[in-house]
Structures are given as structure tokens and as C-alpha cells.
Amino acid sequence: MTYCVAMCLDEGLVCLSDSRTNAGVDHINTFRKMIVFERPGDRVVVLMSAGNLAITQAVVNLLREHANVQDHESVWSAATMFECARMVGDTVRRVYQRDAAALKEFGVDFNASFILCGQIDNEPPRLFQIYAAGNFIEASEDTPYFQIGESKYGKPIIDRVVSSATSLDEAAKCALISMDSTIRSNLSVGLPLDLLVYRRDQLKVARHVSIDWDNPYFNMIHSQWGASLRRVFGELPDPNWATWPEGAAAPCVPQPAEGKDAA
């Protein structure tokens, strides 16, 4: 599996992806899930992917091929992030038309999802999630983040901490904690990580780093967050049963009445 998260905040964008892929537990590899299109002064566009690796690589390769040809319609030529999202969706649909029937013969679902975010020219930064069907949704102030892949383990901390007003540094910290919780609870998500921070209206990438186990900050998160959790867990009082209200508890099964015989 994979875990990717992106947040669209007042200050800009934070993207984080892992790089573990697996087909069963004995075929685990490292593949980057994030690609970046940057033309300083004009646009920064980030695409992250999760799902069947053959499908997501096909989509990414088609987008790269088009981006590599001058004057071809591509991420470089899109006038808005919405146009980019439509382009990614259309590309997913092309791959679907080519591959889905053959995959189905082998019982393989057409499973792929994408996070696309960035800023083009004088648009504000925007964040989209694109589904396997090629349709997509956009983040809003109320829901400023999207996750794809193994998203559930790392969702509670984001729900509790992140809003549009969160700073980029705090959002990066939260994304790394969310990733650490996911890695601890799920074998199929693993380092190295790709972290990208984009500051609103700069039209160039602010930070773009690869994080492995030799990264002191991620190691600090990894050891300190668990310790902090255990500390505040210990500080919360244990239940004092004597003070609990009597509630209607779940049903107890009565024992059989005398004389109600099996025979």
C-alpha cells in the first residue's frame, strides 16, 4: 500500500508521501509516489498516487511524456489547476480504456487514486483528489486536506490538529506524525518519505526533501510523539467506577429455565 496526504492551508501547501509498494509481503519495493512540475515564477504542480502500481505508473508516464513534448497539451500548458485535474482524470480514463478489461480477466480491480495540488500563476493554491473513474473533488476551507492509500490510521491526529489557519511548519509536523502512526500500525507503508512544502504565491517550491531513518527530525518525531502520547495518557485519570451512573448495560443471556429440556 501507500500513504499520501496533502493539506491546502492559508499559507500554502504541504504534501507528504511514503515510498513502499507491495504485491504480497515478499515483494516489497521502493517507488516514489510524488512527482513535481515546477516552472519558477509560473507554476508548481504536485501529483501523488496510490493504488495498483502498474496503473499509477501508466498515468504518470503518460503525463510526463506529454509534458516532455514542447507545445503539447500538458501540465505545463494548463491555464488552471482545475484544467490540470481534468487532464489527470482524462489520462486515468485512457489507461482504464486500455487496461481495465485485461486486468478484470485476472480478477484485478482498476484501483488508483491521486492527489493533485499546486498553484498556477495568479490562481490561489488548490488541492484535488482524483478517483479511478477520472472524476475528482476539490478541498475547501472546511476540509483542507486529502489522504489516499492507507489513510485511516493517520486521520485522527489531522482531524484534531489541522485547520486552514495551521502554519506550514506545524502542518508538516502533523503530516509527519500522521505518517509515523501509519508506519507503526501498517507494514505496507514505509520510508523514505517525500515531503514538499509550498508557500503561497511564491510560485517555486519552498522545501522538497527526502526523509529516511537518518533524518534527525523524523527520528525525533518517531521517538518523542509516542513518549508524549504515553505521558498524557498517564496524566488522564483512570475511571473511578464508584461515581459511574448505572446504565442499561448490554443484554446478558439468561440461563435456561429448569424443565425446559433439550429432548
Next chain:
Amino acid sequence: MTYCVAMCLDEGLVCLSDSRTNAGVDHINTFRKMIVFERPGDRVVVLMSAGNLAITQAVVNLLREHANVQDHESVWSAATMFECARMVGDTVRRVYQRDAAALKEFGVDFNASFILCGQIDNEPPRLFQIYAAGNFIEASEDTPYFQIGESKYGKPIIDRVVSSATSLDEAAKCALISMDSTIRSNLSVGLPLDLLVYRRDQLKVARHVSIDWDNPYFNMIHSQWGASLRRVFGELPDPNWATWPEGAAAPCVPQPAEGKDAA
């Protein structure tokens, strides 16, 4: 959906279940997911269920029916928890044989899972997870807990806090935090909760309470845990980018070379 968790600790057992069921978002109901078989001095057996409500109710009803008939083979007559687990597994298989084909006609999977735990006579307390196929696994000292239903949101806190040596009160607190995180992140899990605490070798239920929004302890957990998390989150330092090692970041897509034309 549902979320149920049970922990098998040196001191005994802790079980927690929610009571939300839904078939779509406009058909949400309250059904208890926990039933208890208690014969003081002899046995306490707790069964929790998740999945298709018609299937899990059929399994539970069959088990209750048998338990209600004197001298019938049932949870009351099982000599060990292993025998109980086999009985539940066999009952799941009977329901499968009766219903699975008809469900398949309507495109409905045979989806059900169960947690069974308890203590019978002079056996130690034991904990099992039973699958839709009727097979099952048992918890061990290394993996002292099982979850069914919407399990991922609430897994990281258990992974970080609970071991076999955790006290019953702390385990109950952790289960409630795990449930609170799940409820916050997933609409389909909801109150009231059923919490059962069993102290090893007592052969009777220690605590068995229903928890609704009027429960002061759960309300304290609900408000304090989020606040505590935000506090320790704030205490962890933000990334100091100046000190970060240069890593090989994810690929940037190059802009097309001059002269490489689309035409």
C-alpha cells in the same frame, strides 16, 4: 459500521463496543453488538460482532436459542473457550450455508466477524477473533488485543499504549480513547457504548456499563484527550529546515527541451 475492541491482559479482560448500525446514511440505528453469558463461579463469556447485521443477528440468535435449552450443546456446556470459539465458528458456517447464496444473488457479500473472550472454570482468560469463514485466531502475549469493524482509526493509540502488563483501568481508558478517535473520524460509529471489565479468576463480571453522552468520564475523555494531544503537539518542535540533511528528493519533471516539438 461498528467498532469493537477486546484486550486480554495479565489482570483480565476489557471489552468495548459501539452500537451504531447503518445501511446507508439515512438508515442509522442503534443495536447492541455485545452479549454476555455469565454463570457466577463458573464462566463469563462475551461475544461481540461486526458486519452485516442480518448475518450477525442470525448467528447470535442461534447461539442464544441453544443456550436457552437445558442440556443442549451451547456456550453454557462448552468445557473450554476454544470449544466456544469452535461453536461460534460452526454457527457462522450454518448461517453461511443457509443465506450466502441468496445474498450473493443480490450482490451482498457474506461479511461478518466476531470477537469472543472470557474465562471458563480454571482455564486462564482467553480471547479469539472469528472470521466469516468460521475459522479463528487467538490472542497472545505479543498481540493482546483484537479489533473488528472500523478498526484502523483507533489502532495507533492501542499500539502505543497497551501491553499484557497494562492494568484493567488503564486498558479501559485506552479503549475509550480509541473509540473516541474512531467516532470523531467516522460517522458510522456511535454511542451508546457497552464496556465490560472482567478481572481474572473472579468468574463473574466486574463492570458492565452502558456509556452515553451523559457519562462524565467519557465526556472528560472526549474533551481532554483532544486538548492533551493539541498541547503535546504544540510542545514538539517545528522542523528547523536549516539543519536538515540534503536528501535525494522525489523526481521533478524537466521542462521540455527547446526544439523537441509536438508537431
